[in-house]
Amino acid sequence: MDCIKKKVNEELKAGWIGPNRSCDYHPSHFEGQDCTFCYCPFYPCEDTDLGDFIVGRRGNRIWNCSDCLFIHRTPVVKFVLSEIERLGITEAGDPRFPDVLASAKERFYRPGRALMVVGATSDAGKSVTVAAICRILHRRGFLVAPFKSQNMSLNSKVTRSGSEIAMIQTLQAKAAGLKNPDAHMNPILLKPKGDTTSQVMVLGQPYGDYNVTDYYGKFVPGPGREIVRENVDFLKGRYDFVIMEGAGSPAEINIYDRDIANMGAAVIADADVVLVVNVEWGGSFAYALGTIELIPEEDRKRIKGVIFNNLRGKADSFRSAIPEFERISGVPVIGVVPHADVVLPSEDSEALRGIRGKGEGRCLVGVVKFPRIANFTDLDPLFLEDVSVVFVEKASDLDGVDAVVLPGTKNTINDLRWMDERGISDRLRELRGKVPIVGICGGYQMMGTTLDDSQGIEGGVKDCVAKGLGFFDNVTTFGEYSKRIVNNTAEMLVGEGGEVTGYELHMGVTDVHEKPLFRMTNRFGPDAGEEEGSVREDEMLFGTYQHGIFDKMPFRKYFLSFVSHDGKRPDTSDVRDYDDIIEENIDRLADVFEENLDIPALLGILGVSE
Amino acid sequence: MSRILVLGTSSGAGKTTFCAMLCRYLARRGLDPVPFKGLNLSLNSYATADGGEIGIGQAFQAWSAGLEPETDMNPVLLKPSGGGVIQLVLNGRPSQDVSESKPMDRKGALEEAAQAFGRLSERHGFVVCEGSGSPVELNIMDGDVANVGLMRRLGVPAILVGDIERGGVFAAVYGTWRLIPDDVRPLLKGFVINRFRGDASILGDGIRRIEELTGMRCLGVLPYMDLRFPEEDSLSDSSGRLEGGDVRSAFMANVDELTDNAERSGFDFESLIKFADE
Numbered sequence: 002m003d004c005i006k007k008k009v010n011e012e013l014k015a016g017w018i019g020p021n022r023s024c025d026y027h028p029s030h031f032e033g034q035d036c037t038f039c040y041c042p043f044y045p046c047e048d049t050d051l052g053d054f055i056v057g058r059r060g061n062r063i064w065n066c067s068d069c070l071f072i073h074r075t076p077v078v079k080f081v082l083s084e085i086e087r088l089g090i091t092e093a094g095d096p097r098f099p100d101v102l103a104s105a106k107e108r109f110y111r112p113g114r115a116l117m118v119v120g121a122t123s124d125a126g127k128s129v130t131v132a133a134i135c136r137i138l139h140r141r142g143f144l145v146a147p148f149k150s151q152n153m154s155l156n157s158k159v160t161r162s163g164s165e166i167a168m169i170q171t172l173q174a175k176a177a178g179l180k181n182p183d184a185h186m187n188p189i190l191l192k193p194k195g196d197t198t199s200q201v202m203v204l205g206q207p208y209g210d211y212n213v214t215d216y217y218g219k220f221v222p223g224p225g226r227e228i229v230r231e232n233v234d235f236l237k238g239r240y241d242f243v244i245m246e247g248a249g250s251p252a253e254i255n256i257y258d259r260d261i262a263n264m265g266a267a268v269i270a271d272a273d274v275v276l277v278v279n280v281e282w283g284g285s286f287a288y289a290l291g292t293i294e295l296i297p298e299e300d301r302k303r304i305k306g307v308i309f310n311n312l313r314g315k316a317d318s319f320r321s322a323i324p325e326f327e328r329i330s331g332v333p334v335i336g337v338v339p340h341a342d343v344v345l346p347s348e349d350s351e352a353l354r355g356i357r358g359k360g361e362g363r364c365l366v367g368v369v370k371f372p373r374i375a376n377f378t379d380l381d382p383l384f385l386e387d388v389s390v391v392f393v394e395k396a397s398d399l400d401g402v403d404a405v406v407l408p409g410t411k412n413t414i415n416d417l418r419w420m421d422e423r424g425i426s427d428r429l430r431e432l433r434g435k436v437p438i439v440g441i442c443g444g445y446q447m448m449g450t451t452l453d454d455s456q457g458i459e460g461g462v463k464d465c466v467a468k469g470l471g472f473f474d475n476v477t478t479f480g481e482y483s484k485r486i487v488n489n490t491a492e493m494l495v496g497e498g499g500e501v502t503g504y505e506l507h508m509g510v511t512d513v514h515e516k517p518l519f520r521m522t523n524r525f526g527p528d529a530g531e532e533e534g535s536v537r538e539d540e541m542l543f544g545t546y547q548h549g550i551f552d553k554m555p556f557r558k559y560f561l562s563f564v565s566h567d568g569k570r571p572d573t574s575d576v577r578d579y580d581d582i583i584e585e586n587i588d589r590l591a592d593v594f595e596e597n598l599d600i601p602a603l604l605g606i607l608g609v610s611e
Numbered sequence: 612m613s614r615i616l617v618l619g620t621s622s623g624a625g626k627t628t629f630c631a632m633l634c635r636y637l638a639r640r641g642l643d644p645v646p647f648k649g650l651n652l653s654l655n656s657y658a659t660a661d662g663g664e665i666g667i668g669q670a671f672q673a674w675s676a677g678l679e680p681e682t683d684m685n686p687v688l689l690k691p692s693g694g695g696v697i698q699l700v701l702n703g704r705p706s707q708d709v710s711e712s713k714p715m716d717r718k719g720a721l722e723e724a725a726q727a728f729g730r731l732s733e734r735h736g737f738v739v740c741e742g743s744g745s746p747v748e749l750n751i752m753d754g755d756v757a758n759v760g761l762m763r764r765l766g767v768p769a770i771l772v773g774d775i776e777r778g779g780v781f782a783a784v785y786g787t788w789r790l791i792p793d794d795v796r797p798l799l800k801g802f803v804i805n806r807f808r809g810d811a812s813i814l815g816d817g818i819r820r821i822e823e824l825t826g827m828r829c830l831g832v833l834p835y836m837d838l839r840f841p842e843e844d845s846l847s848d849s850s851g852r853l854e855g856g857d858v859r860s861a862f863m864a865n866v867d868e869l870t871d872n873a874e875r876s877g878f879d880f881e882s883l884i885k886f887a888d889e
Contacts, residue, residue: 250779284745291786
């Protein structure tokens with residue numbers, strides 16, 4: 002506490018500083034945050050609107066306000082400073098601070114408002130609409146959080162606190178200018194394990210396996226609704242707006258009363274609703290009207306606008322029908338958005354097929370498409386380079402490839418078996434030393450000699466000790482151990498060096514007997530200084546547990562330096578950090594929406610007048 | 612003479628494949644089916660024996676029906692030739708280029724379609740008509756040929772095929788029924804839920820609700836099959852999965868499998884045949 006007092010005293014002397022962009026840690030919460038009170042003068046306020054007690058390492062109660070953003074809002078800061086001056090407060094710990102907080106709260110603390118974006122179908126464009134609205138509101142200075150109560154995706158990311166949430170919510174959080182997406186933004190994550198069963202993650206931690214019947218019969222009516230309520234309330238308490246994303250169609254009338262991903266969540270959050278319809282496939286007026294009218298009347302009145310999305314070609318003819326649609330449906334159309342040609346990580350592995358690299362793309366990168374491929378957005382940055390990508394689902398797909406990527410998988414053992422059965426493993430052994438091969442996470446484990454799953458943890462079958470590809474002299478053992486580390490930083494021990502970032506998310510421990518690729522440079526955490534990954538440069542073999550390894554330029558450029566087609570290397574002259582590319586594309590996406598949405602109408606739905 | 616019009620709730624809903632399957636089924640029953648699509652927008656065409664040109668979908672459907680493709684099966688074919696220009700093929704022969712500034716004579720096209728339909732129905736027992744895109748695109752519904760146009764002109768009873776793969780199929784079926792013009796709505800007799808994965812019994816409540824709301828009958832829930840018809844529809848992004856030299860025989864094997872699957876799933880062909888006689 003003395004240390005905090007000292008810091009607060011320094012802050013009181015320094016006065017208003019606004020966002021401290023020169024600080025290494027800036028922005029620690031959100032783009033544009035006010036850093037005047039890096040240390041909060043009200044700590045510990047013990048106000049449950051702003052924080053909660055957690056149990057510390059020694060069993061003691063600690064006031065935790067790491068998610069509180071209140072003191073980082075400039076109007077709050079300026080008001081607090083003026084009160085401090087008015088009251089003549091000069092020291093941290095002054096007994097009048099609680100009164101200052103009370104008046105600041107009275108003036109500025111308002112629970113946020115929720116808006117829900119539902120789609121008439123899957124792939125209607127909900128995710129990008131949420132991202133665009135997040136950015137549009139962020140541009141206007143609002144604090145915005147994305148939210149998806151329930152997401153089915155094998156593409157997850159790890160949050161700062163080690164929870165796992167769907168990748169797309171982290172992208173939306175980025176659009177909202179947030180630095181630390183957290184598990185509240187996607188409290189229920191379903192990771193499909195087969196055709197009928199999913200692993201249910203709650204607040205980013207494994208909760209249990211459910212089939213469809215049990216999920217809707219037991220999980221939803223049991224803990225499901227309460228989880229949605231708690232988390233959406235949590236976000237409403239901290240942000241001006243919570244932009245919620247639905248899942249699939251909200252008008253699946255066979256499960257309507259058990260649906261906590263769409264209108265059910267809107268009711269819980271008391272959110273108004275915008276319906277997004279993809280025009281591309283045709284029938285969009287029917288999809289829109291049918292969706293609106295099949296929703297029971299008491300919920301239907303929440304639907305305040307329709308966005309027709311992804312229109313290709315001329316809008317005039319399409320627009321001519323809108324007055325009639327509005328007359329029939331009684332819901333205003335707040336936008337007709339053309340197809341936006343932007344590069345953003347794809348939620349769906351199928352969507353990767355459409356992505357084209359830059360340049361001539363003569364070099365062919367084969368990506369083994371495991372049946373349980375996971376975290377495939379790892380590869381997105383690679384797809385933007387001067388290469389072409391081919392998905393490998395059988396041995397002959399490897400014909401003519403100039404490089405191979407073994408991505409992550411939800412199940413290393415079963416996907417290794419799949420690769421063996423299809424003859425892909427043998428073809429890879431033939432390609433060893435001829436083309437560069439990189440394995441990430443599960444793919445890296447497969448590159449070792451042995452995968453020991455004798456307890457049946459990974460594959461579900463006891464006494465399974467699988468033979469790996471044998472590229473590295475490594476042995477992976479699957480036990481109860483699982484690892485999830487976020488915001489890793491590491492220096493490259495190969496090539497020209499440089500810093501990379503990544504995250505780890507896996508079962509199993511690997512005993513490594515190879516030259517390492519990286520040395521971890523995490524500022525916090527137990528791994529600092531440890532070596533990671535495996536490399537055999539002479540055989541062009543690379544392996545790492547780090548997801549997201551292609552995001553930063555150094556490793557991508559290094560890997561591409563081994564790739565060539567007929568002696569010609571891909572053009573790597575303008576390789577950029579993926580984050581910058583994404584940031585640019587979020588802005589382009591938001592621009593397209595700003596141009597084609599009735600922004601006053603949208604803000605009107607949110608209760609804002611510009 | 613029996614006739615049915617198969618409409619889709621969107622492009623790529625599975626109309627073409629469904630019609631091929633239906634032709635196959637009716638041929639097995641000896642009901643002498645013939646495929647027909649009033650107007651087809653397609654990049655891929657097939658050359659008939661007499662040197663005419665029709666959409667490739669009708670050629671496959673013809674084979675499914677045990678017939679050789681002929682121009683009456685697709686009297687109006689629009690072939691995008693780039694730059695906003697579309698080549699109009701009438702009764703198998705290139706007729707003229709149409710564009711935004713020089714639009715097609717839609718009334719004339721509907722008349723050609725009606726006459727071709729008439730010729731086919733004189734020679735065959737059962738005309739299986741395929742619609743085009745969604746029948747309820749509010750902005751272009753007035754000039755429609757293959758969907759509402761045909762229903763109005765010839766009073767052909769219709770069923771709707773909805774694709775459940777993307778979700779929202781109940782909304783799509785209900786919304787299409789709601790938006791179809793009042794005068795032809797009584798011709799909408801039934802609907803089909805296509806490409807379903809899993810246990811169809813979970814759909815029961817939803818299906819009953821749509822039946823109650825619309826008076827249409829659900830003819831069946833067709834299981835997802837990992838095969839796609841060689842796409843004719845320029846708006847559809849699904850890629851044909853038929854590989855190898857003999858595309859035709861590969862397709863025929865697939866149609867047989869589709870038909871078997873439909874029968875196995877308990878598809879209500881009897882009601883469909885009854886609608887077609889109304």
